[in-house]
Amino acid sequence: MKRADYISWDQYFMGIALLSAERSKDPSTQVGACIVDDNNRILSEGYNGMPAGCEDDIMPWGKIGDPLNNKYFFVCHAELNAILNYRGGSLKDARLYSTLFPCNECAKAIIQCGIKEVIYLSDKYASTDSTMASKRMFDMAGVTYRPYEVKGKKITIDL
Numbered sequence: 001m002k003r004a005d006y007i008s009w010d011q012y013f014m015g016i017a018l019l020s021a022e023r024s025k026d027p028s029t030q031v032g033a034c035i036v037d038d039n040n041r042i043l044s045e046g047y048n049g050m051p052a053g054c055e056d057d058i059m060p061w062g063k064i065g066d067p068l069n070n071k072y073f074f075v076c077h078a079e080l081n082a083i084l085n086y087r088g089g090s091l092k093d094a095r096l097y098s099t100l101f102p103c104n105e106c107a108k109a110i111i112q113c114g115i116k117e118v119i120y121l122s123d124k125y126a127s128t129d130s131t132m133a134s135k136r137m138f139d140m141a142g143v144t145y146r147p148y149e150v151k152g153k154k155i156t157i158d159l
């Protein structure tokens with residue numbers, strides 16, 4: 001008889017998004033994203049981080065003050081990194097798992113590359129204009145989104 005305790009596709013891909021987020025150097029919010037096709041094959045992954053060549057140790061990681069001296073102008077978002085990291089052809093009809101609901105800039109990239117569904121874990125910025133703009137664009141463009149259903153399964157990975 002087959003093993004019963006295996007994880008679902010959603011758990012598998014959100015698990016990979018969560019593991020990708022562990023690579024983030026952002027001290028306040030670590031975001032991970034995983035893109036999959038409709039055969040449940042992983043196409044790409046990403047996490048929020050400084051652009052290639054921009055030294056993590058030199059770039060700012062704060063949130064306030066001079067915009068040229070905090071992270072927001074510089075960090076490349078997890079979802080955009082996952083899209084840009086893809087080395088194949090098209091992302092049309094793919095699904096994107098993200099540990100955070102995509103901001104408006106990521107939403108535009110998601111729509112433009114043809115991703116059709118977004119599954120998200122946290123919607124902690126739901127009340128911001130950025131997230132409301134994302135939802136407006138997704139609704140108009142026919143990109144569906146749903147919250148990831150947390151099942152409370154604990155997996156320990158001994159690294």
Ligand SMILES: O=c1ccn([C@H]2C[C@H](O)[C@@H](COP(=O)(O)O)O2)c(=O)[nH]1
Pocket residue numbers: 026028029030031047048049063071075076077078079100101102103104106
């Ligand atoms: O769509 C998104 C939105 C945000 N992020 C990243 C960008 C930042 O590194 C953090 C947010 O930092 P806060 O300190 O919570 O403001 O999340 C992303 O990757 N994708």
Ligand SMILES: [Zn+2]
Pocket residue numbers: 077078079080102103104105106107
């Ligand atoms: Zn974003």
